[in-house]
Every structure is written in C-alpha cells, then in structure tokens.
Amino acid sequence: MSLHQLATEARHACLTLKRSDGATRNAFLRALAASLRARAADIAAANAGDLTAAAAAGLSPAMLDRLRLDGGRIEALAGDVEAVIALPDPLAGVEAERVMPNGLRLQQRRVPIGVLGVIYEARPNVTIDVAAVAIKTGNAAVLRGGKEALATNRSLVQCVHAALEQAGLPAQAIAFIDDPDRGEVLKLLQLDSLIDLIIPRGGAELHAFCRREARMPVITGGIGICHLYVDAAADLDRALPVIRNAKVQRPTVCNALDTVLVHRAVADAFLPRLAADLLPLGVSLRCDPAALARLQPLTAQHPAQISAAGPGDFDREWLSLVLGVRVVDTAEDAMQHIEAHSSGHSDGILSADAELAEAFLARIDSAAVYWNASTRFTDGGQLGLGAEVAVSTQKLHARGPMGLRELTSYKWVAIGDYHVRA
Amino acid sequence: MSLHQLATEARHACLTLKRSDGATRNAFLRALAASLRARAADIAAANAGDLTAAAAAGLSPAMLDRLRLDGGRIEALAGDVEAVIALPDPLAGVEAERVMPNGLRLQQRRVPIGVLGVIYEARPNVTIDVAAVAIKTGNAAVLRGGKEALATNRSLVQCVHAALEQAGLPAQAIAFIDDPDRGEVLKLLQLDSLIDLIIPRGGAELHAFCRREARMPVITGGIGICHLYVDAAADLDRALPVIRNAKVQRPTVCNALDTVLVHRAVADAFLPRLAADLLPLGVSLRCDPAALARLQPLTAQHPAQISAAGPGDFDREWLSLVLGVRVVDTAEDAMQHIEAHSSGHSDGILSADAELAEAFLARIDSAAVYWNASTRFTDGGQLGLGAEVAVSTQKLHARGPMGLRELTSYKWVAIGDYHVRA
Numbered sequence: 078m079s080l081h082q083l084a085t086e087a088r089h090a091c092l093t094l095k096r097s098d099g100a101t102r103n104a105f106l107r108a109l110a111a112s113l114r115a116r117a118a119d120i121a122a123a124n125a126g127d128l129t130a131a132a133a134a135g136l137s138p139a140m141l142d143r144l145r146l147d148g149g150r151i152e153a154l155a156g157d158v159e160a161v162i163a164l165p166d167p168l169a170g171v172e173a174e175r176v177m178p179n180g181l182r183l184q185q186r187r188v189p190i191g192v193l194g195v196i197y198e199a200r201p202n203v204t205i206d207v208a209a210v211a212i213k214t215g216n217a218a219v220l221r222g223g224k225e226a227l228a229t230n231r232s233l234v235q236c237v238h239a240a241l242e243q244a245g246l247p248a249q250a251i252a253f254i255d256d257p258d259r260g261e262v263l264k265l266l267q268l269d270s271l272i273d274l275i276i277p278r279g280g281a282e283l284h285a286f287c288r289r290e291a292r293m294p295v296i297t298g299g300i301g302i303c304h305l306y307v308d309a310a311a312d313l314d315r316a317l318p319v320i321r322n323a324k325v326q327r328p329t330v331c332n333a334l335d336t337v338l339v340h341r342a343v344a345d346a347f348l349p350r351l352a353a354d355l356l357p358l359g360v361s362l363r364c365d366p367a368a369l370a371r372l373q374p375l376t377a378q379h380p381a382q383i384s385a386a387g388p389g390d391f392d393r394e395w396l397s398l399v400l401g402v403r404v405v406d407t408a409e410d411a412m413q414h415i416e417a418h419s420s421g422h423s424d425g426i427l428s429a430d431a432e433l434a435e436a437f438l439a440r441i442d443s444a445a446v447y448w449n450a451s452t453r454f455t456d457g458g459q460l461g462l463g464a465e466v467a468v469s470t471q472k473l474h475a476r477g478p479m480g481l482r483e484l485t486s487y488k489w490v491a492i493g494d495y496h497v498r499a
Numbered sequence: 500m501s502l503h504q505l506a507t508e509a510r511h512a513c514l515t516l517k518r519s520d521g522a523t524r525n526a527f528l529r530a531l532a533a534s535l536r537a538r539a540a541d542i543a544a545a546n547a548g549d550l551t552a553a554a555a556a557g558l559s560p561a562m563l564d565r566l567r568l569d570g571g572r573i574e575a576l577a578g579d580v581e582a583v584i585a586l587p588d589p590l591a592g593v594e595a596e597r598v599m600p601n602g603l604r605l606q607q608r609r610v611p612i613g614v615l616g617v618i619y620e621a622r623p624n625v626t627i628d629v630a631a632v633a634i635k636t637g638n639a640a641v642l643r644g645g646k647e648a649l650a651t652n653r654s655l656v657q658c659v660h661a662a663l664e665q666a667g668l669p670a671q672a673i674a675f676i677d678d679p680d681r682g683e684v685l686k687l688l689q690l691d692s693l694i695d696l697i698i699p700r701g702g703a704e705l706h707a708f709c710r711r712e713a714r715m716p717v718i719t720g721g722i723g724i725c726h727l728y729v730d731a732a733a734d735l736d737r738a739l740p741v742i743r744n745a746k747v748q749r750p751t752v753c754n755a756l757d758t759v760l761v762h763r764a765v766a767d768a769f770l771p772r773l774a775a776d777l778l779p780l781g782v783s784l785r786c787d788p789a790a791l792a793r794l795q796p797l798t799a800q801h802p803a804q805i806s807a808a809g810p811g812d813f814d815r816e817w818l819s820l821v822l823g824v825r826v827v828d829t830a831e832d833a834m835q836h837i838e839a840h841s842s843g844h845s846d847g848i849l850s851a852d853a854e855l856a857e858a859f860l861a862r863i864d865s866a867a868v869y870w871n872a873s874t875r876f877t878d879g880g881q882l883g884l885g886a887e888v889a890v891s892t893q894k895l896h897a898r899g900p901m902g903l904r905e906l907t908s909y910k911w912v913a914i915g916d917y918h919v920r921a
Contacts, residue, residue, distance in 0.1 A: 092838065096862060175883065181872060183882060188864055190894045269710060273894055288691055288714045294895040295716075315917035322919035416514065427917070438912050440518060442610055450603060450915030459920060460605060460911060461597065472612045472695055472908035473716040474896040486894035489882060490860050493872030495737035495849070497744035498881060 080219075080256075080264050084271040086249035087192050087217040093247050094215050095189050099166035101244055105212050106162045108240035110155040113205065116236055117151045123232040124201065131199075131225045139329070144199045146229055154202050158209045164463040167481045168215050171490075179499075184490040189215035191273035193484070194265050196221045196287065198279045201229040207276075208237045208251045210464050214484040217250040219272060221265060224257035231255065266291040276467050281394075296479065298444075298470040301331035301422030302394050303452045306411040306437070308428030309342040316347070316427045317354050323451040325358050328398050331468060332423050332445075332455040336391055336401035338411045344371050344404045351402075356382050360398045363390045367404035391418050408433055415441055421470045423452040444470050444477035502641075502678075502686050506693040508671035509614050509639040515669050516637050517611050521588035523666055527634050528584045530662035532577040535627065538658055539573045545654040546623065553621075553647045561751070565622045566647055576624050580631045586885040589903045590637050593912075601921075606912040611637030613695035615906070616687050618643045618709065620701045623651040629698075630659045630673045632886050636906040639672040641694060643687060646679035653677065688713040698889050703816075718901065720866075720892040723753035723844030724816050725874045728833040728859070730850030731764040737871075738769070738849045739776050745873040747780050750820050753890060754845050754867075754877040758813055758823035760833045766793050766826045773824075778804050782820045785812045789826035813840050830855055837863055843892045845874035866892050866899035 078086075094102075113120070124146040131144055146154075173185040193216050197203040204222055211218040222230045230253060238248040254261050266275060269292035276296050277287045284297045305323060307316050323334035339347055348371045352362060356379055363386040364372060376383045391401050391414070405411045408426075415424050425447030426437040434448045445455040455477060457465025462480030469475050475483035516524075535542070546568040553566055568576075595607040615638050619625040626644055633640040644652045652675060660670040676683050688697060691714035698718050699709045706719045727745060729738050745756035761769055770793045774784060778801055785808040786794060798805045813823050813836070827833045830848075837846050847869025848859040856870040867877040877899060879887025884902030891897050897905035 095864060177881075177883060181876065186861075188894075292710045294893065312917065318919055319917050326920060425913075438914075442517060442910065445911040445913060448912075448914045450913050450918040451920055453920035454603065454913055454918070455911070456920075459599075460913075461599060471716065472610075476908055477911045486898055488864065489867040489877070489899045490870075491847075491867060491872050491876055491882075492860075492870045495734065495741050496872040496876070497740055498748060498873050498875035498878075 080254060080261055081268065081271075083252040083254065084192065084219050084265075084268050087219050087252045088271045090247040090250035091189070091191055091217045094212070094217060094250055097215065097246060099169055101246065102166070102212050102215065103162045105240050105244035105246055106158050106209055108243040109205070109209065109236060110158045112236040112240050113151055113155040113158070116232065117148055120151055120229065120232045120236070121147055123228040127226055127228045134225075136199075136225065140199055140225070144201065144225055144229075146201050150202070154205050158205060161209045161213050161464055164213070164481055167485050172487060179496065180494065181496050182492040184492075185487045186490055187482070187485045188488050190484060190486050191216065192271060193218040194221070194268075194272040194275045195219070196262060196265070196275065196277045196279065196283065197223065198283070199223040199225045201226040201233060203278055204230050204233045204253070205237070207466070210466050210481060210484060212241070212246070212250065214481050216484060217252075219252045219254065219265065221254045221262060227255075227257060263290055269293040278467060294474070296467055296469050296471065296474070298422070298468045299331050300394055300420050300470060301333070301452075301455075302335050302392065302418060302420040303332060303422055304336045304338060304415045304419055304424040305334055305447075305452065306338040306405075306408070306415070306426045307340060307343065307347060308408060308426060308430060308433065309340040310430040310433070311343065311427040312429060313343060313347050313350065317350060319427060319449070319451050320351065321354060321358070323453055324355065324360060324400050325398065326453055329396050331394070332452050333396070334400065334452055335393065335395050336403065336418065338403050338405050338414055339368070340408070340411070341367065341404050341406055344368065348372055348402070349375065352383065355400065358398070360400055363387070363399060363401045365403040368402040371404070394420065408437070412437060412440055419443055422468070423447065423455040425450060425452055444468070502676060502683055503690065503693075505674040505676065506614065506641050506687075506690050509641050509674045510693045512669040512672035513611070513613050513639045516634070516639060516672055519637065519668060521591055523668065524588070524634050524637065525584045527662050527666035527668055528580050528631055530665040531627070531631065531658060532580045534658040534662050535573055535577040535580070538654065539570055542573055542651065542654045542658070543569055545650040549648055549650050556647075558621075558647065562621055562647070566651075568623050568651055572624070576627050580627060583631045583635050583886055586635070586903055589907050594909060601918065602916065603918050604914040606914070607909045608912055609904070609907045609909050612906060612908050613638060614693060615640040616643070616690075616694040616697045617641070618684060618687070618697065618699045618701065618705065619645065620705070621645040621647045623648040623655060625700055626652050626655045626675070627659070629888070632888050632903060632906060634663070634668070634672065636903050638906060639674070641674045641676065641687065643676045643684060649677075649679060685712055691715040700889060716896070718889055718891050718893065718896070720844070720890045721753050722816055722842050722892065723755070723874075723877075723890075724757045724814065724840060724842040725754060725844055726758045726760060726837045726841055726846040727756055727874065728760040728827075728830070728837070728848045729762060729765065729769060730830060730833075730848060730852060730855065731762040732852040732855070733765065733849040734851060735765060735769050735772065739772060741849060741871070741873050742773065743776055743780070745875055746777065746782060746822050747820065748875055751818050753816070754874050755818070756822065756874055757815065757817050758825065758840065760825050760827050760836055761790070762830070762833070763789065763826050763828055766790065770794055770824070770826075771797065774805065777822065780820070782822055785809070785821060785823050787825040790824040793826070816842065830859070834859060834862055841865055844890065845869065845877040847872060847874055866890070
C-alpha cells in the first residue's frame with residue numbers, strides 16, 4: 078500500500094478514535110500487553126535476525142544494544158504498556174468553563190491532535206511506546222522506524238494491529254511504513270493534509286531534516302547541551318554528587334551534563350576535588366585554559382583524561398563520559414556562556430545565594446532550569462507527567478518533557494440560546 | 500541593513516525584553532499611543548501617498564479600504580493600543596507549582612516565545628497591532644507588510660521605535676523589513692535559528708507558502724469555511740436571525756457563515772423563509788438540487804441571487820454575501836458534510852435536541868463548535884481573550900483565537916536541596 082493510502086486510512090481511523098471512550102482505549106492497551114507476551118518468542122526471533130544482519134553490517138555495540146529486544150526487554154515493554162492504562166484519560170471531561178456576560182456558555186474541551194507522524198531510528202521499543210501513547214490519547218499514528226529494525230518492527234506491528242482489532246478499534250489507526258526507502262520519509266513530511274504533527278526521535282541531523290522539509294508542525298528537541306554553574310556561594314561538598322549524578326548516571330541521554338562552569342573564587346578549591354571524583358569513574362575533562370591551569374598537577378598523571386577544550390567543544394552534546402569545564406569570573410559570565418552555548422534543554426545553578434539563583438532562574442530560558450539540583454530530572458516521569466513521548470526544546474505547544482496531555486489539543490465549545498453577535 | 504542583521508538584532512533585543520517588567524512594557528504602549536496621536540498628520544500623509552499609488556495600480560476598492568489609515572482610524576488605533584495596557588501581564592507570576600515526593604519543588608513559569616516573524620498584506624494597522632501585543636508579551640518581532648503600504652508602515656514604525664526608546668527598551672525589538680522584494684519573505688522563512696514562530700496574516704496562498712517553506716513553527720489559520728446545520732428540531736423562527744447574523748453582519752471575515760445545511764424535514768418550511776430574509780440583504784444563494792427545488796417559485800423572481808451550486812462551491816470561503824445551501828436527509832449527513840468540507844474554523848448546530856447537539860459538539864472537530872449560536876463569536880474579544888493576534892485552525896499550541904497568553908510559552912523551574920536523581 079502506498080504511503081498516501083496508509084496515511085489516508087490513518088486519517089479516516091481518527092474519526093473512530095476521537096469518538097472512542099477511555100475504556101475502549103485502555104482495552105487496547107491490555108490487549109497489546111497480552112499480545113506482546115503471547116508472541117514474545119516470535120518477536121525475539123525476528124529481532125535475532127535483525128541483530129545478526131546489523132552486526133554483519135558493522136553497527137556499533139551501542140547501536141546493537143539499542144536494537145536488541147530479548148525476552149526480558151519484551152516483558153518490560155509489556156509492563157510499560159500496562160503502566161499507561163493507569164494514567165488519567167487526557168480527553169475526559171471539560172477543561173474550563175465560563176459563562177460570558179451575554180449568557181453564552183464557553184468551554185474548552187481537550188481533543189486528540191489527529192494523526193502523528195513519528196520518525197525514529199534503530200530502537201524497536203519506540204514502535205510500542207508510540208502505539209500505546211497515541212491510542213491512549215485518541216491519536217492515530219504513521220510510524221517510520223529504522224531499517225535495521227525492520228523485521229522486529231513488523232512483528233511488533235502485528236501485535237499492535239491484533240490488539241486494536243481485539244478492542245474494536247480500526248487497525249489502520251497505527252500505520253507502519255514498511256518500505257525502507259529513505260524517500261518515504263520526505264514523502265511523509267509533505268503530507269500536510271493528512272499528518273498533523275511530526276515527532277522525530279533521533280539525532281540532530283534528523284531533527285534538522287524534519288524542520289527543513291516538513292510542511293506541518295514538528296516537535297523538535299531531545300538535543301541537550303546542558304550546563305551546571307557552580308557559584309562562589311555553592312556548597313562544594315554537596316555540589317560534587319550533583320555533578321556526578323548529572324554526568325555519570327546515564328551519560329548517553331539528553332539531560333546528561335555537558336559543561337560545568339565554576340566561579341573563579343572557588344575554582345582552586347573545587348576543580349581538583351571534581352577531577353578526583355570523576356576521573357576514577359572514567360570521565361574525561363575538556364578544560365578551558367583557566368581550568369586546565371588549576372588541574373595542572375593532575376594533568377600529568379592523567380594525560381588521557383584531562384585536556385584542553387578544542388574549538389567547538391563547548392557547543393557539543395557529549396552523550397558520553399566527557400565533560401567540558403570552564404572557569405568564569407562572575408555569575409554574569411556564567412549566564413552569558415549558557416545563553417551562548419545552551420541548546421535550551423536543561424541548565425542549572427548551584428548556590429546558596431537566593432537572589433542570584435532567582436535571577437538565574439528568571440533569565441536562563443531553557444525548557445528546564447534548576448537551582449541546586451541535577452539536570453537529570455528533565456524527564457516525564459521525574460516531572461510527574463507519567464509517560465514521556467519526547468522532550469521538546471522548542472517553545473511552541475509543549476516545552477520540556479511531553480506527556481499524554483501534550484499529545485492533545487483543545488477546542489472551543491459555545492452553547493447559546495440562539496445567540497447572535499451584537 | 501540585511502534581513503539577517505535585522506533578525507539577529509531582534510533576537511538580541513529579546514534578552515532585554517524577557518527581563519523587562521510589565522510596567523516598562525506598558526510604558527511602551529502608552530508612549531506608542533501618544534506617538535501615533537502626535538504624528539497622526541504625518542502618518543495620514545504617508546498613507547495618502549500609498550493610496551494614490553495603489554489606486555493608480557488598480558487595487559480593488561476593498562483593498563484600498565484596508566489600506567486606508569486616516570485621522571479617525573489612527574485615533575482608533577491609538578485607542579486599541581491603550582486597551583492592551585489594561586490586559587493582565589501574561590508573564591507575571593508562577594503558573595503552577597507542586598512539590599514532588601522527593602522534595603523537589605517544580606514550577607511552570609510563562610516566558611515569551613522569542614522573536615515572532617509576522618507576514619501580512621495591505622493593512623497597515625497590523626504593524627501597530629503586532630508591535631503592541633508583541634511587546635506586551637515580551638516578544639520581539641520582525642515585520643513584513645505589503646508593499647502597497649510601505650510608506651505608511653515606515654511612518655508607523657518610526658512611532659514604534661520612538662516609543663520603545665522612550666520606554667527604555669531596544670528599538671531593534673520591532674524590526675521592519677523595508678525591502679519590498681518578495682525574496683525577502685522566503686529568506687525570513689529560512690531563519691530558523693533567529694525566528695521562533697511565523698504568523699502569516701493573509702489569504703490561503705500565503706498560509707500555504709509559509710507552511711511549505713518555513714523551517715520554524717507556523718501558526719496557520721484564518722481560513723474559515725463555516726457551517727450552520729438547521730436540524731429538524733431547530734426553532735425556525737429563532738434560527739433565521741442567527742443565520743442572518745452569521746452571514747450578513749460582516750461577510751468579509753473568516754468567522755462569517757459559508758454554508759447552511761437544512762434537515763429535509765424542515766426544508767420546505769424553512770428555505771423559502773430563509774431566502775425571503777436574506778435576498779433583500781443582497782445575499783446570493785448557491786443551492787444543491789434539493790434546496791433549489793424548494794426555492795423554485797423564488798428562483799424565477801431572483802435569477803441573479805438564487806442559482807445551482809457549482810463544483811467546489813461547498814469548499815469555498817466566500818468572504819462575501821454568498822451562501823451555500825444544502826438539504827440533508829439526516830443529522831449524520833450534516834456532520835459528514837461538515838467533516839468533509841469544513842476548514843476546521845467554526846461550525847454549529849441549531850436544534851432543541853440536547854442529545855444530538857452534544858453528539859455534534861463532541862464529534863465536529865473545529866476550533867470552535869456552536870450549539871444555538873452564531874459562528875461570529877469566534878473572536879478573541881468575544882471569547883474573553885482581550886486582544887487577538889490570529890485565529891489558529893491548526894491543532895498545535897493554540898486553537899481558535901490567539902490572545903496574549905497564546906503568544907507565550909512556559910519553562911519548567913525546579914528548586915532543590917542539591918537533589919540527585921535516584
């Protein structure tokens with residue numbers, strides 16, 4: 078079936094979905110979890126084939142790990158689907174209501190967005206994650222996964238379609254682009270009469286491509302060049318574990334720390350301790366000259382882990398155990414550095430100076446700004462949203478983690494008594 | 500100055516604007532109103548020149564009327580600017596706050612979007628409207644007006660810049676593209692690192708061009724193919740003035756009625772009365788065969804005003820005293836017609852049947868849906884938003900009339916006690 082047909086059928090399925098009730102949509106989630114468990118062996122076998130081909134094609138161990146979907150991970154995926162059942166129905170009820178002076182009763186009611194186009198890479202679990210949150214929120218979706226995961230995704234989509242049918246919902250609501258040709262992505266981005274929103278889940282290149290080519294709204298994000306500023310008034314003992322958490326706990330994700338800025342008043346005291354704390358954990362430090370000078374004795378002992386920052390190093394999302402380090406003369410310099418280099422994802426200040434911290438929080442315009450906390454909290458679960466679909470670093474519609482509510486829109490409802498406008 | 504420089508300076512001005520307080524932004528509005536009044540004679544003279552050139556170039560009377568900015572209209576414009584002062588500051592205060600089980604204090608605070616790119620046509624008042632609401636909401640803007648209004652706009656932009664300086668705000672915050680070359684619009688749409696949001700204010704062609712070419716989010720809307728369905732259970736006496744209001748009060752705007760659907764059970768009784776009501780007001784009816792049959796005796800008397808609907812007539816936004824008329828067999832047919840032909844702006848049902856009306860309100864997925872009211876209420880003022888910047892018919896970010904709050908975004912603020920993620 079052509080992509081245009083797939084998207085047309087998904088659009089048509091919307092009409093049924095938006096009239097479905099929360100119980101039916103939860104029935105789909107239950108059926109999906111059951112289907113994943115019942116077909117776990119088939120899914121794992123399909124995934125083994127994808128893994129063999131990917132290994133032969135020379136994919137990196139990190140990529141192979143993302144691609145892997147074994148029995149344990151399938152069970153975890155089924156559990157994730159079940160967790161969505163318990164989340165409140167974002168479409169239920171009337172969100173706001175008022176009666177205007179002329180007696181016209183106004184409401185805002187939440188509605189699905191329509192058809193989501195989701196473009197992702199080698200992680201097949203995204204297929205299930207997206208199907209679960211899309212149906213929970215009354216949206217249809219057209220999915221485009223990475224070619225490395227094609228057999229796995231086909232097997233997962235069978236589970237999704239079976240579960241939709243079991244719940245009495247149209248299988249066409251979750252469409253999967255089975256053609257690995259890259260031209261299909263471009264075609265998808267041009268279907269603005271059928272697709273309401275594009276959600277790219279991948280690297281910076283995919284996001285830029287979608288921004289450039291898409292004719293419909295795109296949620297871009299997921300790129301985090303994240304900063305923590307250690308102020309002169311920071312509690313240095315307590316700053317260390319925060320930086321360690323932000324950098325080391327899960328270095329491959331977008332809310333991991335990329336650059337630490339240290340006020341020069343505490344740089345002598347703090348930087349050697351920071352290095353002593355992070356070097357044994359395998360962290361490499363890319364230092365500006367002032368930081369490098371303060372780490373001098375250590376540099377000779379750890380030449381592979383302490384080095385001068387190169388051009389552009391403060392504009393990189395490391396996604397690995399590398400940390401940029403810079404000494405700043407003032408808090409103003411720290412804020413200017415962040416304004417110049419942040420990707421607008423997550424940035425914070427560590428300080429006991431409440432007035433300065435408030436100025437920082439007011440001024441730094443990132444999706445999430447922190448005072449005395451790790452950047453790792455920028456996450457749907459941590460911020461209390463339940464499920465997370467994407468992390469937006471743009472300012473339209475949703476900012477930061479997008480949960481279920483952020484996958485809905487609203488409409489105005491006006492109830493009158495044959496009201497006319499004066 | 501090049502467009503890139505203009506936009507870069509506007510982006511830089513954002514940093515000042517987002518740190519400004521509401522009083523400073525209101526001081527700008529006061530100064531702008533005063534400046535418009537002080538320079539009214541100069542503005543009117545510039546406008547007279549634009550009007551002369553436009554008339555010589557053969558612009559339609561309707562276009563010339565949009566272009567006209569005489570003393571009375573300048574005074575009204577100054578009044579509009581003053582009205583914005585009284586509206587609440589959308590950036591003030593903390594919108595939502597909660598403390599997570601781990602003690603992390605979370606807030607959502609509203610922030611400006613950044614730099615708006617606004618593309619409009621021959622109406623010079625848009626220059627002032629946009630400057631007023633942009634600064635009120637802490638946003639910078641790059642304006643691109645129609646070439647017919649160039650001299651008028653230059654004169655208005657002088658007022659804006661003088662008022663910004665008087666309020667101690669950077670004049671660069673409101674940039675105006677002074678080059679009438681059409682290529683500048685395309686360049687603007689590609690500046691996604693400098694412009695956060697494009698707001699086109701013009702016809703369908705401009706909206707489609709922006710959707711296709713823009714690399715940043717675009718608020719599209721303003722195109723209303725609006726419907727009212729007269730149900731079998733409608734109060735026909737009271738339905739007439741609602742349809743008259745929706746069609747005739749201001750036929751050139753997007754929330755004006757385009758098509759009336761009439762249940763066949765009341766078509767014999769209602770259609771002749773509708774025609775008798777609207778024909779003397781100059782309305783032309785484009786009828787489907789069933790409606791035409793019911794208007795037969797009248798058709799011969801008013802051959803110029805009653806005619807058969809041509810192909811595509813039910814997919815047109817009339818913006819004039821033309822009304823599509825169709826008889827439907829059932830309410831289901833009416834809803835299917837609306838789903839197929841509505842632009843998602845404003846659609847309504849007239850009926851005493853509460854169950855049917857609720858089904859209609861739940862199902863019809865337009866920005867505004869009405870039960871027993873005119874479609875003309877889809878307007879920022881009528882829906883209680885104060886100012887209106889645009890009417891969105893897309894589902895992302897804002898839907899229906901966009902007021903001041905819809906020109907802002909939010910950020911997450913997290914305040915901890917050296918919190919780390921577990």
